[in-house]
Amino acid sequence: xxxxxxxxxxxxxxxxxxxxxxxxxxxxxxxxxxxxxxxxxxxxxxxxxxxxxxxxxxxxxxxxxxxxxxxxxxxxxxxxxxxxxxxxxxxxxxxxxxxxxxxxxxxxxxxxxxxxxxxxxxxxxxxxxxxxxxxxxxxxxxxxxxxxxxxxxxxxxxxxxxxxxxxxxxxxxxxxxxxxxxxxxxxxxxxxxxxxxxxxxxxxxxxxxxxxxxxxxxxxxxxxxxxxxxxxxxxxxxxxxxxxxxxxxxxxxxxxxxxxxxxxxxxxxxxxxxxxxxxxxxxxxxxxxxxxxxxxxxxxxxxxxxxxxxxxxxxxxxxxxxxxxxxxxxxxxxxxxxxxxxxxxxxxxxxxxxxxxxxxxxxxxxxxxxxxxxxxxxxxxxxxxxxxxxxxxxxxxxxxxxxxxxxxxxxxxxxxxxxxxxxxxxxxxxxxxxxxxxxxxxxxxxxxxxxxxxxxxxxxxxxxxxxxxxxxxxxxxxxxxxxxxxxxxxxxxxxxxxxxxxxxxxxxxxxxxxxxxxxxxxxxxxxxxxxxxxxxxxxxxxxxxxx
Ligand SMILES: Cc1cc2nc3c(=O)[nH]c(=O)nc-3n(C[C@H](O)[C@H](O)[C@H](O)COP(=O)(O)OP(=O)(O)OC[C@H]3O[C@@H](n4cnc5c(N)ncnc54)[C@H](O)[C@@H]3O)c2cc1C
Numbered sequence: 001x002x003x004x005x006x007x008x009x010x011x012x013x014x015x016x017x018x019x020x021x022x023x024x025x026x027x028x029x030x031x032x033x034x035x036x037x038x039x040x041x042x043x044x045x046x047x048x049x050x051x052x053x054x055x056x057x058x059x060x061x062x063x064x065x066x067x068x069x070x071x072x073x074x075x076x077x078x079x080x081x082x083x084x085x086x087x088x089x090x091x092x093x094x095x096x097x098x099x100x101x102x103x104x105x106x107x108x109x110x111x112x113x114x115x116x117x118x119x120x121x122x123x124x125x126x127x128x129x130x131x132x133x134x135x136x137x138x139x140x141x142x143x144x145x146x147x148x149x150x151x152x153x154x155x156x157x158x159x160x161x162x163x164x165x166x167x168x169x170x171x172x173x174x175x176x177x178x179x180x181x182x183x184x185x186x187x188x189x190x191x192x193x194x195x196x197x198x199x200x201x202x203x204x205x206x207x208x209x210x211x212x213x214x215x216x217x218x219x220x221x222x223x224x225x226x227x228x229x230x231x232x233x234x235x236x237x238x239x240x241x242x243x244x245x246x247x248x249x250x251x252x253x254x255x256x257x258x259x260x261x262x263x264x265x266x267x268x269x270x271x272x273x274x275x276x277x278x279x280x281x282x283x284x285x286x287x288x289x290x291x292x293x294x295x296x297x298x299x300x301x302x303x304x305x306x307x308x309x310x311x312x313x314x315x316x317x318x319x320x321x322x323x324x325x326x327x328x329x330x331x332x333x334x335x336x337x338x339x340x341x342x343x344x345x346x347x348x349x350x351x352x353x354x355x356x357x358x359x360x361x362x363x364x365x366x367x368x369x370x371x372x373x374x375x376x377x378x379x380x381x382x383x384x385x386x387x388x389x390x391x392x393x394x395x396x397x398x399x400x401x402x403x404x405x406x407x408x409x410x411x412x413x414x415x416x417x418x419x420x421x422x423x424x425x426x427x428x429x430x431x432x433x434x435x436x437x438x439x440x441x442x443x444x445x446x447x448x449x450x451x452x453x454x455x456x457x458x459x460x461x462x463x464x465x466x467x468x469x470x471x472x473x474x475x476x477x478x479x480x481x482x483x484x485x486x487x488x489x490x491x492x493x494x495x496x497x498x499x500x501x502x503x504x505x506x507x508x509x510x511x512x513x514x515x516x517x518x519x520x521x522x523x524x525x526x527x528x529x530x531x532x533x534x535x536x537x538x539x540x541x542x543x544x545x546x547x
Contacts, residue, residue: 019144020044020045020046020145020146021038021043021045021145021146022038022043022044022148022149023045023047023145023148023149024045024151025048025121025152026047026150026152026156027047027049027054027056028054028055028153028451029056029452029454029455030056030439031151031439032109033455033456033459034462036109036111037459045114046114046143046145047115048119048143049115049116049119050118050121051117052181053102053117054115055099056153058095058099058102060155060178061095061155061176061177062095062179063174063202063203063391064184064202064203065203065206066199067092067094067202068093068098069198069287069344069345070092070450071091071092071287072092072232073244073247074259075098075451076101076452077452077455078452081108082105082109083241083244086101086104087232087234087237088232088236089231090230090231091227091229091230091232092345119138119139119141121135121138122138123135123136124148124404124405124406125406126408126435131434131435131475131476132144132145133146133147133148133435146475147435147436148435148436149438149462150404150436150438150439151439151455152400152401152438153400154394154396154446154447155396156394156400156403157394157395157399157400157403158176158392158393159392159393159394163371164369164370165370165371167371168373169371169374169385169388171374171385172388173389173390174388174389175392176199176200177199186207186210186211187211188210188212189211189212190214190385190387191385191386191387191388192214192375192383193207193215193391194368194388194391194392195219195391195392196219196220197222197391198222198344198345199391199393200216200218200391201222201345201349203391204216204349204352204353205346205347205348205349205352207389208352208355211387212357213357213358213359214358215358215359215383215385216353216358216359217368218329218361218363220335220341221329221335222341222343222344223330223335223339223341224316224344224345225286225287225288225312225344225346226345227287227345227346227347229347243259246259247259251453251526252457252527254292254525254527255448255525255526255527256288256292256448256449256450256525257449257526258288260292261292262296263293265278266295266297267297267303267304267307268303268304268307275307278295279307282294283311290312290343291339294339298338299337299339299340299499302337308338308339309334313334320350320354324360325354335503336502336503336504336505340498340499340500340502340503340505341507342507361383375388393506394506395512395515396511397447397506397520398418398442401414401442402414402418403415406433409434410432414433417430417432418430420516421516422516422518423484423485423487423488424441424444424484425479425480425487426443426461426487426532426533426536426543427444427522428461429477429478430479431479431480431484434477435477435478437462437465439454439455439462442521443488443491443520444522444529445525445526445529447506447507448523448525449526453526461534461537465541469546472546474546475547476546476547477545477547478544480543480544483543483544484543491521491522491523492518492519494523495519500523501517501519507520
């Protein structure tokens with residue numbers, strides 16, 4: 001270690017951290033919950049965060065139109081000390097309101113004093129003698145702790161395709177997940193948006209009305225659902241507060257951690273007109289209800305899934321006049337089964353893309369050849385832009401973990417270990433990395449689960465594990481190979497019973513060249529997941545080796 005680095009790392013003692021029980025990484029819903037709960041239980045904890053403020057993805061994703069697709073009432077912590085006097089302004093809050101929410105959480109939980117902002121973790125090593133992790137950060141400061149809990153989220157690694165000539169563009173170019181904190185004025189500008197996941201839909205919708213011109217580059221359409229956004233009246237918030245205890249209790253009992261679940265019927269168990277009526281009723285609720293409160297077999301059965309797609313398409317076609325746009329955004333043949341790629345919510349997206357100042361490029365017919373000084377050259381022509389928005393997604397779920405230089409006991413990183421597929425025990429730990437846990441990561445409900453619900457459900461399991469280890473005076477815990485092979489087998493077998501493997505989605509790791517193609521989420525729903533975790537805890541942490 002060079003002298004400068006040594007001096008920097010010594011500053012940890014002057015800063016008064018001393019011996020830490022736990023270092024948590026990431027100041028989103030999951031990490032902040034860990035900090036709060038572990039401190040409450042008497043652990044000495046510090047939280048390291050790469051961003052300049054708390055809020056997790058809502059710190060980074062502040063592009064125009066960024067908002068959550070879970071309704072606000074369910075997208076918050078369950079602590080009454082927080083929700084009892086928190087009123088939402090909109091049914092689906094935007095990034096600004098969510099940042100205000102995190103300030104509110106901090107005002108009640110007093111979090112910031114133990115959060116080190118602007119502190120990006122780069123790597124770590126485990127010392128077998130002390131049974132502790134030394135954690136390295138950008139800038140050279142090191143932290144030492146017995147346990148290392150990574151709450152780095154599913155979107156820690158933005159993905160930018162390897163476009164030829166990307167650096168030659170002379171205008172503004174930004175990935176949605178790395179949007180300039182000071183904002184970006186797109187009024188009167190020529191804007192390109194590449195991509196159509198949740199971020200692509202939101203940026204197009206928000207930016208087109210003020211840009212002089214917007215070009216949307218679409219490869220696979222997102223099969224978007226109406227948000228039916230509205231402001232929250234006093235009566236709406238009163239109703240939310242009244243229902244909160246029941247709704248919060250229900251979250252852990254549903255597949256996706258919401259206050260609703262799939263219906264008990266299969267699509268073809270109902271007569272045609274009844275089925276249509278049910279579809280219509282769910283459609284009217286909008287939002288994720290259309291996805292996760294639909295017939296129970298839409299995710300498993302192709303024919304049922306097609307019925308859901310056809311209903312969706314009929315609704316969307318009624319809003320698109322131009323047949324070319326209709327075939328791009330709502331094609332006759334579904335691009336993949338409905339709902340096996342995350343459907344985003346929209347407000348007036350299908351109207352916005354028909355504006356006179358919007359062009360849509362179908363990347364299945366016209367491919368991007370390269371970026372130029374002035375814009376983008378496709379197989380057809382060169383387009384000129386002032387601003388290019390890369391709504392190209394993330395190396396989701398596992399990318400934040402696999403990109404870190406965290407060395408396991410055999411010298412391999414997590415990325416090297418998972419190069420031919422993810423292996424975990426309970427989606428929380430992986431063999432070779434003792435005393436290291438990760439939340440909202442692969443083979444856990446993560447991407448299938450409402451964020452704050454998962455932060456509390458899986459976060460509660462994490463806290464129990466650490467409390468049990470402390471009670472037993474265990475200083476080393478490591479996932480076992482046979483347990484993680486069994487967990488992997490279960491996840492992949494259940495995945496194969498669903499339609500998820502049929503889409504090239506980030507759920508399947510298929511948006512990243514070279515990434516193993518496998519379902520990255522635990523696919524049997526939150527209640528089954530929690531049952532498996534509780535079983536392991538009841539058995540004295542089966543699937544782990546303790547010492
Ligand atoms: C655009 C977008 C829309 C979303 N919409 C929804 C939605 O509608 N509903 C829903 O339930 N979920 C949604 N999500 C998922 C969202 O990730 C979760 O809701 C929730 O934010 C997860 O919280 P978390 O604490 O696990 O992770 P995050 O909120 O992602 O927080 C992780 C934190 O870790 C930090 N970090 C990462 N790596 C490092 C490092 N090496 N060193 C230091 N710090 C690091 C990051 O800076 C970040 O602050 C959305 C995600 C995105 C990106």
